[in-house]
Each structure stands twice: as structure tokens, then as C-alpha cells.
Amino acid sequence: MVDLEETFGTDGDAAWIAVAVVLFACLGGAVVLAEWPLFGVPPDTSGEPQLVEPSDGGTGLWPYTSRTRSYEGRTLGINMVFYDSPEEVRTTLTERSARGWTDDPTDGGEADAETVSAERVEIDPEAEAIDEVIRWDEAKGATRYTYFETDDGGVWVDESYQLHAGTYLGKRSHIRAYDEPAGEWTAVQIHEEHWDWFRLRHTVTGISEPQGELEREFMDDGAEQRVVRMPFGNGTADGDGWASGIYLTGAVVPILLFGLVGPTRTLSRGISGFLDRRRRELALGAGLFGLYTAVRWLGIGGEALLSVPPKVVAGPLYVALVVGIPAVAYRFGRASDRTWAFALAVLGLGTAIVVDFAAMGVAVLPLRIVLHRGTVLLAAGLIAVGGSIRADRPDHPVPLVFGLAGWVFVIAASLFGYV
Structure with a gap:
């Protein structure tokens, strides 16, 4: 034996x-x-960090979140922008049925150069269809800041609200939303995280997958809306530095026995x-x-x-x-x-x-x-x-x-x- x-x-x-x-x-x-607790991710370049303009000639945005009201506390990159009033954006995410959307196919017009196609988003044709919208609920999480620059000067702001889909002590997709001061659009940082029992806090596992899931949800919706990709150049975690712009409208192996x-x-x-x-x-x-x-x-x-x-x-x-x-x-x-x-x-x-x-x-x-x-x-x-x-x-x-x-x-x- x-x-x-x-x-x-x-x-x-x-x-x-x-x-x-x-x-x-x-x-x-x-x-x-480790990313030590008193510091964030140091900026890649010296001098004033680069701002982006999600809308032409409008408010400038530092496309990151930060632990502190400073660039040195940088954490994750902003990866989505919703174009509409802050109230409409929040309603869209939390109360989708309130918009009265229908299942009629969208009008087959020409897409502009940045409109996202199925190939560009890399949708898996064999993946399960998203039959239900993601359910977003009010969430709690650590405060993160971002920076807006208007004609009147710059201002650091914390999130306007936080939403999540999943469980706090399990895994969840987590949104931090920042309403633009003029009320024309909302910058969103969306990431996936899980509760780490050793760290007694959430550990971020990625930002590209939840971004893609929410993006596809709006692409598959019957409402007339436009989904584009914008080069923010702010790749963090597994992100590629491209932000999604959402324009709203209403077997077991057998065992051989022989x-x-x-x-x-x-x-x-x-x-x-x-x-x-x-x-x-x-x-x-x-x-x-x-x-x-x-x-x-x-x-x-x-x-x-x-x-x-x-x-x-x-x-x-x-x-x-x-x-x-x-x-x-x-x-x-x-x-x-x-x-x-x-x-x-x-x-x-x-x-x-x-x-x-x-x-x-x-x-x-x-x-x-x-x-x-x-x-x-x-x-x-x-x-x-x-x-x-x-x-x-x-x-x-x-x-x-x-x-x-x-x-x-x-x-x-x-x-x-x-x-």
C-alpha cells in the first residue's frame, strides 16, 4: 500500500x-x-494637472477622484459623464421607469466619429443579454473629491451622491457622482469592489467592467440617446483612460473507469x-x-x-x-x-x-x-x-x-x- x-x-x-x-x-x-493610508497616487507629471472639458467651452474637470482636496490624494479616474440636468441623471440611475421609456427601436441615423459601436465596446456576442437594468440604491462610502474649474475660478467638491448595486459586505458596483456647477452634466466614477475582512474596508477590483456594463445598458435601451467615448487620458486600475459619455433623452470531466x-x-x-x-x-x-x-x-x-x-x-x-x-x-x-x-x-x-x-x-x-x-x-x-x-x-x-x-x-x- x-x-x-x-x-x-x-x-x-x-x-x-x-x-x-x-x-x-x-x-x-x-x-x-501598498498605497499608504495618508497618501494617494502621486501625479505622473509635475506642474498643474491637466484638466478636460466634457463639453466644448464649458467647465473644466480634473478627471480623477482624490482622498483630499488636493491633486496629491489622487485615487481613481472619472470614467463616465452623463449629459442632462443633475436631477434627471439621478432619476435615470435610480428610477428608470419614471422616464417612461419604451421598447421601440431607436431611429437608425448616422453615428458621429466617437459614437460607440459594438466592436469598440468589445461586447461578447455569446454573453448573456442584459434583460434587466442594474438596480442602483443609495450607498455610503468614504468621501472622495474632484475639482471643477469655471470662469469664476476653481473649486473642490465632494460627491453629490453615492449609489451601489450589490451588498456592502459582499461585492458591489459603486458610483460616486459629481454634479457640474452649471448643472449641464454629471461626472461619474464607477468601480467594482468587495469587502475585505482583513482590511475592514473595500478593495477595488476594477473600473472597466462596471463601466462597460452600465454603458451597454444604455446602448441596449430603447430610448433615443447617444453613447460616445472620450479620451480623458486618466487610466487608473484597469481603466484605459477613455470615459463613456451618455447623452440622455427621455461539466464535470468524466472519470475513466475501465x-x-x-x-x-x-x-x-x-x-x-x-x-x-x-x-x-x-x-x-x-x-x-x-x-x-x-x-x-x-x-x-x-x-x-x-x-x-x-x-x-x-x-x-x-x-x-x-x-x-x-x-x-x-x-x-x-x-x-x-x-x-x-x-x-x-x-x-x-x-x-x-x-x-x-x-x-x-x-x-x-x-x-x-x-x-x-x-x-x-x-x-x-x-x-x-x-x-x-x-x-x-x-x-x-x-x-x-x-x-x-x-x-x-x-x-x-x-x-x-x-
Whole structure:
């Protein structure tokens, strides 16, 4: 019978010290690559930032949002402009039926040079049709500013309103709208984000996909309106620097069974023996997977069912996460094989993180987030190893010390915005 463990034996603390070194190296990389909390993205060029004019001869717009009333706090690029009165734009987004639109096809006139065609927007002909408009609700989020320049001078303004589609503690598309001072158009920054339980804030995953979805919604609508693309040159995140201008008017792989009866029976006995010997380590992995997954979905459920602010729901769940993960790793790591404890802790928690990102629709991650999550896995694995060693001797094992220290630094770095 094949021994599934024969290649995994290791003794001494040297290997775990090496893992600890990797842990802190990953954490250091994540912090170095982070957008630090007191600063934004520095401007690419010196001097006065370039303004754009969404309408000829009209108000100038700095095509970004900012954490502060300054260019140095720059965050994401403005990627949509709606042309109509502020009231009409807001009504269009939140109460589409109030406009009395019909399903009649639009008049087949000639498009100007910037009118968006299906090819330019890169619509997937095999994608599902958008049968329903996106439902936008009032939203809360951090204040972001942008800058307008009129004949009377420049002014920094915060968002006129915020909207979202999705859940606060899950994933959502998020809009910040800025009404132009003269009331002729509204600048919009739309992005996709998900709630990050380690950072206790939202992490932006992209701006191009939600922009394209909202753009296609207006292209597919029956109302007479025009959709254009404008070169703002403000590419941020995955954006290409082109803003959308909206002019309003009213199988499972089969398993081969033949020829495998004998080897399958042998493999089955090997797996059965492994499961029997490694019950505790498997419980460790399952416990970490279940805890991480439960926090996400309890948060989404609590947000939907309880009439309290989302952060009130998030508070106790965050405590459960940051205390529960090391507690589960240490408790189930005791009396376990140290190598298998490390492997199953990393596997269980790592699988939960990957599944969570998939459920939130995250396809691309910044390198700093990848390094941070890798550090989380190494810290949990070292704590599990420390629990295993502690069961045999009363002192403080090196893996446990490094694991707990790493966990504290991981949580602190993410909580205070250094990741």
C-alpha cells in the first residue's frame, strides 16, 4: 500500500524559521507595494494637472477622484459623464421607469466619429443579454473629491451622491457622482469592489467592467440617446483612460473507469487509512475553511436581515475572524503531525480565500494583496505547527512565536491601511 506521508517527514526548527523568514518578506513586500493610508497616487507629471472639458467651452474637470482636496490624494479616474440636468441623471440611475421609456427601436441615423459601436465596446456576442437594468440604491462610502474649474475660478467638491448595486459586505458596483456647477452634466466614477475582512474596508477590483456594463445598458435601451467615448487620458486600475459619455433623452470531466478496478481498490485503502490517521489535521483545514467562509456569508446575511449599519454587522464578525483563525489553528494543531498541520492549515484557509475571491467575482488582484494573503497563510500554518510542538514540550516553540508575531503584524498592517 502506498504511504501518502513517506515524503513529508521533517525534524527541527530550521524549516519553520525559513518559513517565518518568507512570511515577513512577503509582508514587507505587501507594505512596500501598498498605497499608504495618508497618501494617494502621486501625479505622473509635475506642474498643474491637466484638466478636460466634457463639453466644448464649458467647465473644466480634473478627471480623477482624490482622498483630499488636493491633486496629491489622487485615487481613481472619472470614467463616465452623463449629459442632462443633475436631477434627471439621478432619476435615470435610480428610477428608470419614471422616464417612461419604451421598447421601440431607436431611429437608425448616422453615428458621429466617437459614437460607440459594438466592436469598440468589445461586447461578447455569446454573453448573456442584459434583460434587466442594474438596480442602483443609495450607498455610503468614504468621501472622495474632484475639482471643477469655471470662469469664476476653481473649486473642490465632494460627491453629490453615492449609489451601489450589490451588498456592502459582499461585492458591489459603486458610483460616486459629481454634479457640474452649471448643472449641464454629471461626472461619474464607477468601480467594482468587495469587502475585505482583513482590511475592514473595500478593495477595488476594477473600473472597466462596471463601466462597460452600465454603458451597454444604455446602448441596449430603447430610448433615443447617444453613447460616445472620450479620451480623458486618466487610466487608473484597469481603466484605459477613455470615459463613456451618455447623452440622455427621455461539466464535470468524466472519470475513466475501465482497467482501473485493481489499482482503484488499492488506492481506496490508502486513502481510507490516510483519512483515519489524519482526522485532526483534516479537521484543522476544514475548520479554517468553514470559519473564513462563514464570516463572509454571515456578513452578507446580516446586512440583508438586520436593520443596522453594515459596519455594526462587520464588527463582531471581524473579531471572530482575527481571533478565530489563530485559535482554530493552534487548537487543532495540538497533537497533530507538524508537517501535515502546516499543510492542511495552508490548504484549508487558502482554499477558503480563493473560493471567496471567486464568489466575489474577483479575477485580478494587486501584487500587494497576493503577498498579504500569502503571509496570512504562512502565519496560520506556523501557529498550527507551534500548537503541534507545544503539545510535546512546555516552552514557546519558535514556529508559534513567529506565527503569532506574524499574525499580529498581518492584522495591524491591513487594519491601518498599509496593505
